[in-house]
Amino acid sequence: MSNQQGNTYEIREYRPGDELSIVETFNRVFTGDDGRFGSRDLENWRWAYERNPAGWRIFVALHEGRVVSQCAAWPFRTILEGRETIFAQGVDSMTDPRHRAGLKRPGLFVNTAMEFFDRYGGADRDVVHYGMPIEQAFKMGYTFLKYEVVRTQLALVLTHVDPPDALPPGVERIERFDEQARWLYDRCSGAFGASAIRDDAFLDWRFSRPGARYTTIGVRDGDGVLRGYAVFRRAEFAGQELGVVCDWLVPPDEVEVAELLELGLRRLAAEEGAVALALVVPDWSPWFAWFQERLWRVYPTSYTMCSRQFARRYDPRWLRDHWWYTLADTDIV
Amino acid sequence: MSTPAPYELRGYREGDEDVILEAFNRIFAAIDPTFVPRDMATWRWLFEKNPSGRRLWIAETPEGRVVAQCAGIAQRMLIEGGPTFVSQSIDSMADPTFTQGLRRPGVFVLTCLAYWDAYAGDAPDRDAFVWGWPVETAWRIGKSQLKYEVVRTQARLFGTERTLAPAADAAIDVREVHAFPDDVEGLFARVAAESRCIAVRDVPQLSWRFLERPGFSYRIAEARRSGELVGLVVWRAASFDGRACGALCEWLVDTAAPGAAGELLAFAQECNREAGEEELVAVLPDTHPWWRGLQDQGMRVGPTKYFPVARYFAKRHHPRWLRDNWYYTFADTDLV
Numbered sequence: 001m002s003n004q005q006g007n008t009y010e011i012r013e014y015r016p017g018d019e020l021s022i023v024e025t026f027n028r029v030f031t032g033d034d035g036r037f038g039s040r041d042l043e044n045w046r047w048a049y050e051r052n053p054a055g056w057r058i059f060v061a062l063h064e065g066r067v068v069s070q071c072a073a074w075p076f077r078t079i080l081e082g083r084e085t086i087f088a089q090g091v092d093s094m095t096d097p098r099h100r101a102g103l104k105r106p107g108l109f110v111n112t113a114m115e116f117f118d119r120y121g122g123a124d125r126d127v128v129h130y131g132m133p134i135e136q137a138f139k140m141g142y143t144f145l146k147y148e149v150v151r152t153q154l155a156l157v158l159t160h161v162d163p164p165d166a167l168p169p170g171v172e173r174i175e176r177f178d179e180q181a182r183w184l185y186d187r188c189s190g191a192f193g194a195s196a197i198r199d200d201a202f203l204d205w206r207f208s209r210p211g212a213r214y215t216t217i218g219v220r221d222g223d224g225v226l227r228g229y230a231v232f233r234r235a236e237f238a239g240q241e242l243g244v245v246c247d248w249l250v251p252p253d254e255v256e257v258a259e260l261l262e263l264g265l266r267r268l269a270a271e272e273g274a275v276a277l278a279l280v281v282p283d284w285s286p287w288f289a290w291f292q293e294r295l296w297r298v299y300p301t302s303y304t305m306c307s308r309q310f311a312r313r314y315d316p317r318w319l320r321d322h323w324w325y326t327l328a329d330t331d332i333v
Numbered sequence: 334m335s336t337p338a339p340y341e342l343r344g345y346r347e348g349d350e351d352v353i354l355e356a357f358n359r360i361f362a363a364i365d366p367t368f369v370p371r372d373m374a375t376w377r378w379l380f381e382k383n384p385s386g387r388r389l390w391i392a393e394t395p396e397g398r399v400v401a402q403c404a405g406i407a408q409r410m411l412i413e414g415g416p417t418f419v420s421q422s423i424d425s426m427a428d429p430t431f432t433q434g435l436r437r438p439g440v441f442v443l444t445c446l447a448y449w450d451a452y453a454g455d456a457p458d459r460d461a462f463v464w465g466w467p468v469e470t471a472w473r474i475g476k477s478q479l480k481y482e483v484v485r486t487q488a489r490l491f492g493t494e495r496t497l498a499p500a501a502d503a504a505i506d507v508r509e510v511h512a513f514p515d516d517v518e519g520l521f522a523r524v525a526a527e528s529r530c531i532a533v534r535d536v537p538q539l540s541w542r543f544l545e546r547p548g549f550s551y552r553i554a555e556a557r558r559s560g561e562l563v564g565l566v567v568w569r570a571a572s573f574d575g576r577a578c579g580a581l582c583e584w585l586v587d588t589a590a591p592g593a594a595g596e597l598l599a600f601a602q603e604c605n606r607e608a609g610e611e612e613l614v615a616v617l618p619d620t621h622p623w624w625r626g627l628q629d630q631g632m633r634v635g636p637t638k639y640f641p642v643a644r645y646f647a648k649r650h651h652p653r654w655l656r657d658n659w660y661y662t663f664a665d666t667d668l669v
Contacts, residue, residue, distance in 0.1 A: 135653060142482070149483040149486070150486075151486040152486050152656065154634070288634075288635075289635070292628075292634065297625060297628045298488070298628065298634035299625070300624075317469070320486065
């Protein structure tokens with residue numbers, strides 16, 4: 001594929017060895033641009049794409065052997081109305097500024113993305129691709145790639161943390177998940193039309209991100225069976241340094257577990273010097289109402305959850321009403 | 334060579350109202366089993382008496398049959414301090430029995446495009462954006478053929494006897510009134526100074542919206558501090574998003590007088606009690622200080638099926654800008 005300047009581009013799926021050039025281009029495109037992105041090293045790339053237990057989704061455009069554009073996603077195994085499928089979160093969309101005029105409108109990135117979606121999207125493949133794109137990427141996606149708005153994202157925020165002196169009795173720190181994570185997920189997911197599977201493989205991968213420090217707390221019953229967990233990280237979210245609840249999984253009728261975990265989160269916030277806590281859960285979830293009763297307040301964020309569906313039924317309206325996700329389903333924290 | 338369209342696109346002319354209302358009642362009755370036919374008094378209120386003007390474009394066959402309509406509620410606006418207009422799309426319709434084979438775009442889209450040519454644009458005397466709360470069918474056409482975009486997914490603020498905790502302020506006098514006070518324009522000026530995009534609230538507009546609407550009655554309260562008007566609410570027993578509620582139809586309160594919020598909320602709570610309504614509901618932008626302010630008085634947040642969408646005609650007024658800067662309440666809508 002060539003443009004009017006005679007530049008030739010090869011658009012294809014990722015091949016081992018491309019990663020050095022991908023990381024180099026990522027750092028050239030993003031670092032120092034708006035502060036939202038830090039520089040990326042190869043270890044981080046390998047975590048994101050090689051170690052994800054659900055695999056990877058990457059298409060690149062190359063010019064003279066170098067990656068100059070990328071469309072990529074993190075796939076997540078997802079239970080969708082009782083059957084297992086894949087939802088994939090779009091991440092790291094980029095085009096080297098020197099090649100943004102590459103190919104005629106709609107441009108190099110959109111051409112790369114079109115091949116990406118042709119390869120991975122489908123009712124029998126990735127049923128939904130989603131993400132929280134920056135404004136520029138959303139405009140392009142909306143115009144050329146069938147992105148639509150699932151919701152403008154609200155967050156629950158607790159500004160007066162008022163922590164207990166210690167983790168409440170019954171709350172323990174969890175270093176690694178085991179098969180009980182899936183048991184817990186199976187107890188919760190019946191209420192969700194769609195949700196990424198929380199099992200030990202997913203959770204241990206998701207919360208071992210290089211350069212980030214997560215703390216997981218859990219509550220068990222008398223037999224040692226996991227009844228609920230929350231994952232905490234101090235991080236920047238929506239432009240502020242906060243204690244962020246990266247994941248939350250508690251059966252909706254086990255309020256006593258939630259009460260212990262919420263107190264535990266307050267304690268972790270205090271230990272890590274976070275002046276406020278933030279959490280994202282769908283607004284239809286009983287937990288969205290429950291946290292408000294605990295003095296968490298609902299704030300707007302700069303994020304918009306967007307999707308592109310490959311099965312007509314799972315349009316943005318359906319996803320808004322049925323899809324359970326937390327920040328663990330995104331690359332934000 | 335293409336054949337000419339079998340209809341004329343044109344603006345409203347005096348005398349059209351009978352045939353427009355007949356088409357409206359016929360088309361909506363066919364698609365909505367719960368539809369209640371509109372009467373002429375309501376039509377005249379919407380399109381003849383609105384002090385901000387009229388927005389109405391139709392497609393009419395040579396036989397005088399209205400086969401499509403693009404209509405809106407005009408709103409005088411202050412955007413970044415300057416006067417201009419917008420319009421809220423309502424009553425969008427195309428007669429499903431009027432077929433044109435494979436002609437694309439269809440009659441409804443062409444009627445909307447003509448409406449925009451007539452009314453919209455980047456100038457003080459034109460609609461800076463056209464917006465609405467679309468039903469699913471309208472949204473499909475709106476996004477694919479008319480460049481409408483989502484401003485936000487709309488959450489509702491709601492409170493019950495259990496959650497509401499309005500703060501009392503002895504320095505604030507609240508009383509129920511039956512007309513809008515002349516000094517509402519001073520209050521509006523102070524509220525507008527905090528918003529970069531807001532529809533004008535003056536006596537003619539508020540009176541039209543709440544006192545002159547056929548078939549509906551609203552309760553109005555004003556809050557004063559040392560005689561100065563610092564807040565105004567309008568309440569009505571209503572149904573929103575499929576549930577009965579007391580609706581805070583208007584919330585025009587100076588953020589520099591936070592005590593007025595608690596007192597006016599207490600008034601609305603009392604209206605709810607008297608009407609036997611369980612929930613008090615408000616719709617505000619989540620980016621406005623009152624979004625948090627009302628949560629501090631015991632309101633909670635829940636989802637709705639609604640999402641305001643907009644088609645903008647000046648690049649700077651894109652949906653993201655509107656999300657951050659546009660203040661609206663139920664008063665701006667035709668929902669309650």
